[in-house]
Amino acid sequence: MNRLRVRDRTGAATVRGVFSRVSTRSGRGLLPLGAVLAVLLVGCGPDLGKVNFQRTTVPAEAGGGQGQVPTGPIDDPAVTVAALRTVDPCGLLTAELLGKLGTVGQANASGWDQCSTSIQDTGGKTVRLSLRFGDALSDTRSANGNVEGLPQVENKLDDTSCFVSAQTSKEDGLAITVQVDYAGGDPCAPGRTALRNVVKAVHEDPPRFAEAEGSLVGVDPCAGVEDATIAEVVPGEVQKRNVNLHTCGWSASGPEVMLEFRLAYPPDDGTEVDLGGGVTGYQDTVGAGAQCAVTWVHRSVENDRAELVELEYRNYAAEDVEAENSCGKAVETAKKVVGGLPGA
Template sequence: MSSAVRFRAAVTAAAAVLLLGSVAGCGADLARSNFQRTTVPPEPGGSGGTGPAPAGEITDAAVSAKALRLIEPCALLSAETFTGIGTPAEPRPSGWDRCAADVTDAGQKKIKISLEIGGIIIGPIEDAKTAVEGLPQLEKKDGDTCTVTAVTSKEPKSGIVLQVDYIGGDPCGAGRTAMQRLVKNLHSNPKKHPEPPGTVVGVDACASVDTAVVAEALGGKPNDPLPVGLHGCSIRSRTPQVMINFRPTSAPAEEEGASPVDLGGGVQGFAKTRVDDEPECTVTWQHRVIGKDEYDLDLAEQAEVDYNGGDGTPESDKSCDKAVKVAKSVVAKLPKA
């Protein structure tokens, strides 16, 4: 399997399933107890998991990609969201758009909650039969796990994805109720990420690059840019592909085997060929230092451009030269502190 195929498969697989932690087992005493299965219906008068699903395009500004990029996901996993479901522990953030929380119900059963805002939807949206606060709602149950998705965009297909792992309870009932409250919160006054000068948290990755530069790198007129989550973008021309991604991380841009490159404007990046003898190169750089993590490493907003060619070798395809040219065009367009 080529590097290009593996790269795209990894993106699809990561978007298809949110597994931010394995389900915690109940204690021995609880396992022998026969607690009543908990079913939490949507709030009276609400529209959580009720039908029919709305048809047509989704024009709700509160759940547009522009609005969702700024939403703080952990703030949505609040005690109010889980009223009648259980008591949540301190939520755990993962990047700008993911968060997880452990919830304990009245019978001391554990519920694992994983939330992704702007998650990619795999499968037909036409499967949505019900609505949540005016949005189509998808629901998929697999044993003690239920994934509830509020569709926020039909093209590209994306939404608010809530995975509930609930042994001995009703994961879909809990998911529907929590989702209704999440979406209601988004329509009121949701907490947002800070927007200090120069941050890329609200930047549309698909609008951050010069299309002419990408077309030259891809060797032909590219397809329309395709968002990958809220902070990434994929641009293709037949097989060659360019991926752009922004994320907060303490991982250094200078990986082992990477070569320093000048990206202009005083920005130094690092270029690295990912797989020997395959035409793929990734350029990574720190856009803005945010602070320090728990290990006293720089926590930064990191940008990445990955060029994945169709055939040849990194040398014959000049993969890193192309990745650097695209990265320079991104650096020139990003906000400055």
């Protein structure tokens, strides 16, 4: 299994782990937020850095957002996991919301949760911007501002790259994140402006995906597996959490299960397995440990893409990988998930 090497929010090179790879498996062209910008950095066209532009072409905004950092629980109904699950991020990367930054280009979707665009500022510099809903925040990074009533977390990687996030769930560590690459000035400034306008729109009437019959876009993956089924493969006291808007994880002391819904291209590798009801899954071992994932097509959509389901079992604590039978457990659990999905 190929791994993507990208910069994390500390600026260091890192190899993405399994939980961060939920948007890349069997999703040709669907890179995670950091990787999208890393790819764009490689082929940015002419060297605009040799052109003399002022470094303040995007209107500057004071760091730290609006007012004091909010404390206490986040109880904003507009930014719950359920409320954000069907919001269309590309519908928010518009001239109406981002026009203050310059001329807004075409929005390009990566699955349900992520969208990117390029903006030409008044000095000719390019602002490359990606928006992601349900982004995972580091547990060690504290909020340093306020954006429309939500804790703002800002992380400037270097002179040209910045993450600006609005924390939406402290329990799950999730956020709405804008990542910016900009050589025309402080990259955090356009990030703050974009994030503030996005969160403001989310509080009003955000664009949403049309939910076709049988679609998984609005379905809670944490409700996709019965507790009794989880207990069969994850014994003991189980912790359940939203990994992102469309992925749920169950973990205990050792074994873990993850269920993900995503929009991508159908799987084209792995071992075929019969999941019952005419559904064919593709079984694939992950890494060298006791990890196995089963992916199947739930519903075909336009442009040769599909709504996919992936059920993964792993146990890093397993002493005997073969005896752990991770693929057997993944397949048996997947069979019980198939029949409970809408339109199945």
